[in-house]
C-alpha cells in the first residue's frame with residue numbers, strides 16, 4: 511500500500527531553513543529588521559500602502575475591528591460558513607456577531623442575506639473569501655459604504671487572489687491574511703493586515719505591542735531611545751523575526767505555489783466534471799482563485815453512503831481529507847447562546863452534509879493528484895445507487 515497522503519504539507523525549502531538560521535545567529539529574534547522587510551515586501555507585492563504584521567490572522571481580524579472602532583453593543587455581520595476566528599474576534603470587542611447564510615455554489619457569503627441582516631447597530635461586515643475565491647466585493651462595498659459600515663476582509667484563504675483585476679488586500683477597508691501552517695504560504699503561525707488608511711495602520715501597530723508608541727527596534731538599537739509611552743491598553747500580537755525569516759522566502763514563492771494549485775484544481779475539475787455524483791467547485795467570472803481549498807460537494811441522492819463514510823473510505827485508501835467548515839451555527843456555543851437553528855441557515859446546513867476538501871498543495875506531485883482522482887472515482891463507482 512502506498513504511503514498516506516496527508517491533507518496538507520507545507521512547502522519549506524532550503525531558503526527558509528537558511529533564512530531562519532541566519533536570524534537565529536543574528537542575535538535578534540523578535541520583531542525587528544526582518545519583520546520590517548517582510549512587511550515592506552508584502553505591501554509592495556499586494557500593492558497596498560500599509561502591511562502590519564501580526565502573530566496570526568485572528569489577531570489581524572481583532573485589531574482591524576478595533577481600528578475601525580467596533581465596540582461593545584455593535585453588530586458585525588459574518589458568514590456562518592467559516593472558521594471559529596471570524597466570529598470570535600467580534601466577541602473580543604464585546605460586540606455581537608450576526609451570522610448569515612452562504613451561496614450553495616461558491617459557498618461565499620450570500621449578499622442578499624447580508625442586506626437582510628443589516629441593522630442600525632451594524633458597524634462592520636467580515637466577508638470570507640471561501641477556499642480562495644473572492645466574494646462579490648462590489649455589491650458588498652456598495653451596500654456598506656452607503657451606510658457607513660466598514661468592510662474587513664477575512665482573506666485567510668485568498669493569497670494570491672484577484673477580484674475584477676484587483677489584488678485581494680487592496681479592496682476593502684482592511685484585509686487580513688493568515689500564515690498558519692496549512693495556508694497558501696506560512697510562517698508557522700502569523701498574519702498580516704493590509705490597508706490604505708494610515709491612521710488604522712498606525713492604530714493596529716500600536717495595539718499589537720501593548721499600546722506602546724515606540725517599538726522595540728527603536729528602543730534597543732543605538733539610534734533608539736529608552737523612553738516609551740503606553741497610549742492605550744494593547745495586546746501582545748507582534749510577529750517575530752524568526753517567523754518573518756520564513757515568510758520572506760515563502761512570499762517570493764507564493765505566486766509559483768499558486769500556479770501549481772491552479773493546475774491541480776484544473777486536473778481535478780477535468781477528472782470529475784462528468785461524474786454526476788460530484789459537484790465540482792463553481793468559479794465566478796472576473797476573479798482569480800487562490801485555490802487554498804478544493805471543495806467538492808457529493809450529490810448524496812445518487813450515493814448509498816454519506817459524506818462521513820466517504821471520508822473514512824478515503825482514509826482507508828490512504829488519502830487525507832478535511833471538511834471546511836462545520837458552520838458556526840451548528841457548534842454548541844452558537845447553538846446554546848443564540849436563537850439560531852438549522853433552518854436559520856438552510857443552505858449552509860444542507861451543504862455541510864455534502865462537502866469534502868481534497869488535498870491541494872504544491873508539495874503534492876502530479877502522481878499524488880492522479881492517485882486522489884483514481885481513489886475518489888473508484889469509490890463513487892462502488893457506492894453509486
Ligand SMILES: *Cc1c(COP(=O)(O)O)cnc(C)c1O
Nearest residue numbers: 566567568593595666688689690
Ligand atoms: C485559518 C483561518 C483563520 C485564522 O487564521 P490564524 O492565522 O490561524 O489566526 C481565519 N479565518 C479563516 C477563514 C481561516 O481559514
